[in-house]
Amino acid sequence: MKQKKFILPESEIPTAWFNIQAIMPNKPLPILHPGTRQPLKAEDLYPIFCEECSNQELDTTNEWIPIPEEVRQQYAAYRCTPLVRAYELEEALGTPAHIYFKNESVSPAGSHKLNSALAQAYYAKKQGITNITTETGAGQWGGALSYAAKKFGIDCAVYMVKASYNQKPYRRSIMQCFDAAITPSPSMSTRAGKDILTINPNDQGSLGTAISEAIELAVSTPNCKYTLGSVLNHVCLHQTVIGLEAEKQMELAGEYPDIVIACFGGGSNFSGIAYPFMRHNIQEGKKTRFIAAEPSSCPKLTRGKFEYDFGDEAGLTPLLPMYTIGHTFKPATIHAGGLRYHGAGVIMSQLMKDGFMEAIDLDQTETFKAGVLFARTEGIIPAPESCHAIAATIREALKCKETGEQKTILFNLSGHGFVDMSAYDQYFSGEMSNYVLTDEELAKYQASADALNQ
Numbered sequence: 001m002k003q004k005k006f007i008l009p010e011s012e013i014p015t016a017w018f019n020i021q022a023i024m025p026n027k028p029l030p031i032l033h034p035g036t037r038q039p040l041k042a043e044d045l046y047p048i049f050c051e052e053c054s055n056q057e058l059d060t061t062n063e064w065i066p067i068p069e070e071v072r073q074q075y076a077a078y079r080c081t082p083l084v085r086a087y088e089l090e091e092a093l094g095t096p097a098h099i100y101f102k103n104e105s106v107s108p109a110g111s112h113k114l115n116s117a118l119a120q121a122y123y124a125k126k127q128g129i130t131n132i133t134t135e136t137g138a139g140q141w142g143g144a145l146s147y148a149a150k151k152f153g154i155d156c157a158v159y160m161v162k163a164s165y166n167q168k169p170y171r172r173s174i175m176q177c178f179d180a181a182i183t184p185s186p187s188m189s190t191r192a193g194k195d196i197l198t199i200n201p202n203d204q205g206s207l208g209t210a211i212s213e214a215i216e217l218a219v220s221t222p223n224c225k226y227t228l229g230s231v232l233n234h235v236c237l238h239q240t241v242i243g244l245e246a247e248k249q250m251e252l253a254g255e256y257p258d259i260v261i262a263c264f265g266g267g268s269n270f271s272g273i274a275y276p277f278m279r280h281n282i283q284e285g286k287k288t289r290f291i292a293a294e295p296s297s298c299p300k301l302t303r304g305k306f307e308y309d310f311g312d313e314a315g316l317t318p319l320l321p322m323y324t325i326g327h328t329f330k331p332a333t334i335h336a337g338g339l340r341y342h343g344a345g346v347i348m349s350q351l352m353k354d355g356f357m358e359a360i361d362l363d364q365t366e367t368f369k370a371g372v373l374f375a376r377t378e379g380i381i382p383a384p385e386s387c388h389a390i391a392a393t394i395r396e397a398l399k400c401k402e403t404g405e406q407k408t409i410l411f412n413l414s415g416h417g418f419v420d421m422s423a424y425d426q427y428f429s430g431e432m433s434n435y436v437l438t439d440e441e442l443a444k445y446q447a448s449a450d451a452l453n454q
């Protein structure tokens, strides 16, 4: 029998996260205060985020950040996650490539997002915070945070974009199972929500509005902090448990990846699988390629610009130096809800600029075709987001078939698609369309970021 899964015992759950900022040849540019345009200090973030996360956000010196025992204990509910050799996918493709995937879909929340949710909930609890809040669009982050808050005994309030609240009832039910308070946004519970509803009582909400409501709640409520599930440096830091485990598991398999692939929304699962391997490129001259797979409908890495931009639609956040297609970007309603963010995280953007990683964009139908092949060969129905990583992997594996090269490819299976079966329904009914951002649309959105850089 050929070995299919490479499993590590709980005792191998990493004891420290890897902070790539400490070893980057060019450190990220500073995050700027939107009013004064001065670099932000960690203390400037304290009113919004808990202190430990704020400190981690701006830590460019400590290469290893210890993982608290309480967080490792919670990780033990699903970590170490399996590394799996995709023999049947390889066979279906007829490729000489060896394909491995790290299965983050086994977490109780069904995705990698719990790796950071648990850390953020723990640090909040430790600081004496009693409530945490956030926004959620598709609902994956809200689900992960609800679970994490429950585990650490704090209350969780989620503002869910009203359109999703009505269209994605199962994600809402998941959050309810974990005891979160869910408010459809816009709501009458905040100034920001009231302002919008006064003008249009039927407003269906947007991620931008939900962010504004959650931040308003956090800064106006004692002992309440805001949390984010992607993009920010501390979130990407927490995800490095994925790659640190994978590194040991690849060793068990007796291989080292030539190519590492992940789907890309704000960049947290990409960071998680990539950075621990990328450190060997930076420090030892290894030549692994790192590929971020993004949707053609939201092509910030492949067609965006590296410049300062707001992190949110309303323009309330600090200015972030990043690849962006403009904060006024209005995403098409593709199914990979987690990949529709207009910018890339600050660290990934610098690494991209410096040539340490590459990116490709993919049409929605190609990604679902890949997802279905993966389900039929490897038996796991992937999240629409993860389908992008699979499609990118298949492209590389087919290149190997042409050239006869036996490369080792590792991708991150960021989550499963159980709550997204309606997306698969649409694919099977032949009603799925592709949305490629036109040059005109791109120019219009990009102008909103360009204006901040003059």
Ligand SMILES: *Cc1c(COP(=O)(O)O)cnc(C)c1O
Residues within 6 Å of the ligand: 110, 111, 112, 113, 140, 141, 229, 230, 231, 263, 264, 265, 266, 267, 268, 269, 270, 338, 339, 383, 385, 386, 414, 415, 416
């Ligand atoms: C949220 C999400 C993503 C995208 O977020 P990143 O921060 O880019 O990783 C990808 N896959 C799944 C399953 C998600 O829930």
